[in-house]
Amino acid sequence: MERAARMALRGHGQAEPNPMVGCVILDSSGNFVAEGYHHRCGGAHAEVDALGHAGASARNGTAIVTLEPCNHHGRTGPCSQALLNAGVARVAYGCCDPNPKAAGGGDMLRAAGVDAFHLPCAAAERVTAPFLYRVRTGLPWVIAKWAQSADGRIATKPGEPRWISGPESRAMVHRERGRVDAILTGMGTVLTDDPLLTVREARASRTPVRVVWDP
Structure with a gap:
């Protein structure tokens, strides 16, 4: 099995x-x-x-x-x-x-x-x-993703872009992006990081819809 x-x-x-x-x-x-x-x-x-x-x-x-x-x-x-x-x-x-x-x-x-x-x-x-x-x-299957440092932080000082994740984890994230229907992030992330929310480091099986949550 x-x-x-x-x-x-x-x-x-x-x-x-x-x-x-x-x-x-x-x-x-x-x-x-x-x-x-x-x-x-x-x-x-x-x-x-x-x-x-x-x-x-x-x-x-x-x-x-x-x-x-x-x-x-x-x-x-x-x-x-x-x-x-x-x-x-x-x-x-x-x-x-x-x-x-x-x-x-x-x-x-x-x-x-x-x-x-x-x-x-x-x-x-x-x-x-x-x-x-x-x-x-009747609900969609959701995969939550975030990067976190060893001391429990997800960012440095406001406005300072800094990679926390490594190349292996980023490659895994892009593989998952190429397999899902949509990628969702919050408006705060968009304003701070201006993410592309695209598949770049893996062969994409599909093109996910980009969704921004602005409550």
């Missing part, structure tokens, strides 16, 4: 607003044969991607997926049906899908005779957390 979670992260910045999902396929003897992930919204889901790589080796095998296979027709067909068509005997999923439009894949597979079961996994929960939070609460 942890391998599937690592695969899911490859879709970060492209899969949204769909969840990031990863899938690993084992053959009937339990040997690894293929893996896949949800590359982009509107594209093949992780299970279909992995099954495409596995081919006939998936028959009577096991699919390990970070999120319960979907059970509805959207821009793509239901993953539960794709797994059934491939002849998979077992399906383990790390998170149950709370989305009422897509949930029910586990029940559908069990009704068809597939050994489908929830296998809780912290790694799967972490990679799916933004999606789970949005569906359950």
Whole structure:
């Protein structure tokens, strides 16, 4: 399951607003044969991607997926049906899908005779957390970022620009900027630092909207 979670992260910045999902396929003897992930919204889901790589080796095998296979027709067909068509005997999923439009894949597979079961996994929960939070609460997933010195300060004297963060942390921030929908900062920061709020030190998967909060 942890391998599937690592695969899911490859879709970060492209899969949204769909969840990031990863899938690993084992053959009937339990040997690894293929893996896949949800590359982009509107594209093949992780299970279909992995099954495409596995081919006939998936028959009577096991699919390990970070999120319960979907059970509805959207821009793509239901993953539960794709797994059934491939002849998979077992399906383990790390998170149950709370989305009422897509949930029910586990029940559908069990009704068809597939050994489908929830296998809780912290790694799967972490990679799916933004999606789970949005569906359950209706609120966006927020990442808070600030730089702080060892003595607990976030700035020097007023009007004195000074880097507190290092090159490694700045590179990480730019990677995250290239994967989110919006970047928000306060008017005080804008007036003091005049930040660009753009992605410059990493390849951007998307261009985030710049938002200034001026209460």
